[in-house]
Structures are given as structure tokens and as C-alpha cells.
Amino acid sequence: MDGDTFQQWKNQCLNKCDFSKKGSVDEDISHVVSFINSQERYFTTSSCSGRIILFDAVSDCPDVQKQNCSWLFVTHQKCQREDVVRGLEKSVGDATFKFEPFVLHVQCKQLDDAQLLHTVAINSGFRNSGITVGKKGKIIMAVRSTHCLEVPLSHRSHVFVTDQYLDFLVGVANQKMEENLKRIQRFSECLHAALQAHEEKCSLKEESDKKTVYRRRRKRTQDDSVTDSSQNTQEHHENTEEEIDCDLLFLS
Template identity: 30%
Template sequence: MRAKREALVSLFTALKERKVDADIIDLLMLINSIKGIYTTSSCSGRIGILEEPYLGSKPLSRWLLKKHAPIMFEEAKESLKNAERGMISLKSQPPIFHIVAEDLRLAKKVHELGLASGFKYTTFKALKGSRVLVEINGTEYLTAPLGKDGRILATDEHLAFSVEMGNQMLIRAKSRIPRLWENFEKLKANLGEDNLFYEVKSKLE
């Protein structure tokens, strides 16, 4: 499992640099301690204000505000003052986990686990050789256009309403994380723990 070793080194390095979302650190530790599976990029769910130079120009976009917990109307409003050029949207996105499984049999277990935990957009994202990338994902996506080129079209009341919607969707999506945790605990009891995880952990933590 050279690939898992590399993924674990990246994870513990990111942890040291405080680049991992705090509210899913324990869950990522749990998943990676299970034999035969490991995580790659994951996010605990987020809400914020995004500015994109033009439609769909994701690589050139920048967050005027981004949090992994509900935001306040005031901070959303305040962040809009920094808008300069391009499309401005309020975004809310559910937690997303990328999990590599050693083979199809394990991948099916992880896929089933994601669905059973209420993450309805759980899919097999890629099949490479015998390895499978499973994406555990929710359906709570909000993209609300607010304005363009620094000019805000949303009224305060409408912005407050949209922020409330986005917050509710985020809270709802995040509320499934404990169920995911429980199901991975069961999977660990089933598949056993991975010594490689504890070896890399003791070296790098």
C-alpha cells in the first residue's frame, strides 16, 4: 500500500499545517485507521460568498467569505464590500469525502455505507486498476447569484433569507456526520485496523 502511505503522509502534514477542517479530523483519522481504505481530499461542508471572473471559471474564483459553520448576515454583507469584478454568489456545499478502496468489494461496502448514512450523492467516481475512488456526497447545494462586478443586486432582506437557507442546508447536511462516524466504526470492527496508519501517525504526529 505505497499509495496509502503517501496519502497518510499528506494527511498528517496537512494536519500539522492546520489545513484540515477541524470538525472532521476525528472522522478522517477513523477512516484512515481502517484496513484497505484511505481518504484523499475531503471537506466538512462549507458556506460562503464566491467571486468568479466569469461563469464557471473555478480556478480563477476567490472566496470573499468561507466558513465550515453557519455564517451571520452581517459578515456576509460585510464581505460583499470586497467584491471587485465578476459574478458574486452565495454558496452552500455539503460535506464531501473521497475514499480510495483497495478493491471493488471494499468499495461497495463504502458506497453502501455512504448511502445508508444519508449521503444520497455517493458514487464510484473512478476505477483505476483494482483500486476504486468512492465519493461520499450530499445533495444540499445552494448557488444563489447576488450580483456582478462589485454591484450587489440582492436587498438586505433577500440576502438574509438566502443566508438562512444556506445555513439550514449546511446544518442539515452536517447533521449526518455522526451517523457516518458510527457506520465507519462498524466497518472498522468488520475489516480490522491498519498498522500502517499507526506507524505513520507515530512518526509524523
């Protein structure tokens, strides 16, 4: 990946408007996003810290698409049963309760950079993470998890679940949110450690390369010196022989 092209993509992405519903980076991952964007070889393209949603879908639409849904309730923190109940009261279609874990998309400069990030994600518990390479050479690393939750609660505004079940469901979602936040923290710590270790490794390699170049130059200088010395000795012998020949000629 050409460095100028990557930097151009990064500038365009980070300077454009945030078109998400919230319009800003979620508070629980703002430090992670800022750290990644401060790195020369990475930048984030989209993110969500994780959320609990109650959305309403059109009843006669078998494929639930965003344009056919209305959000009855959403939070990026734990929720209460009362929040879900109030959302259900506004439902006119098929209400679904859903927990979505942390997701992060990062564009990487080189494949090696994406592989490092992928290792960090997997070791932090985000087992559904993966790398994709686009036609234009864009390398995207997606940090994803599998601990989702999606439960239908009503059909055509008729609620099928009891208050007791809602209590249970909210408890499960809140537990998943707690685990999600722990994984985010683990991912942040592992990412800092991995990038620091990578920088140190690169610094050591650079220092080693400098020493290797210095040793090669020094050896070349020594070899040149030995060659010059040998040539001088040979010239001295030749000159001496010429002088002896001249003396003999004079004596004869």
C-alpha cells in the same frame, strides 16, 4: 489489488503535504478521517466538512474556474448576514453565495470494501455518492450529497438583493449546515457499526473455516485408521490361512 501496492499508495498519500487552502483536515470530520485512515483497507485522499462561501468571479468568464475566483468569505460553520455584507463590499466582479456539503474521497483496497462504504454513505443521507475505478486499479469511493445552494448576488460589483433576502438566504444556508453536520454524525456512527459487523463476520468465517479444516483432518485420520485396521485384519487372515496350509502339509 496487491497489498504491497495499496500500502505504498496509502503511505505516499498520508505523508504528503496538504495543499488545500486551509492546510489541514476540518475539525468536524477529523475523527471520521482518522478512523478511516486507521483501517487497513482504506485511506482518505481529500475531504471537506462542508462550507459556506462567498466568492467573486471574473465578469467576462462564462465558466467559473478556481483560478478566476477570489474568496470574499468562507466558513465551515454557520454564518451571519454581516459576514456576507462585508464580503460583498469587497466584490469587484460577480459575487456568488454558495453552500457546499460534506465531501470525502476514500481509496479502497478491494471493490467489496468500496461497496460497503457506499452502502454506509447512502444510508446516512449522502445520496450522490459513487465509486470509480481508475486505469491503474485505484478504487475511489466518493461520499457526496445533493443539498447544495448556489445563488448569484451581484454583477460587476452591483448588488441585486435586499438585506431581507440576505437574511433569508443566510437562514437557508445555516439550516443546510445543521443538516450536513447531522449527516456527518450519522455517517460516522454507521461506519463504525458496519466495519465492526464486517470484522465480526470475517472472524466467524475464519473460525468456521478452521473448524472445517479440523473436521476434514480428523475424518481423514479416522479413514486412515479404518484403512490400516482393515489391512491388519486382512493380513491376519492371510497369515492364519498360511499357517493352516502348513499344518495340513505337515500332516499329510
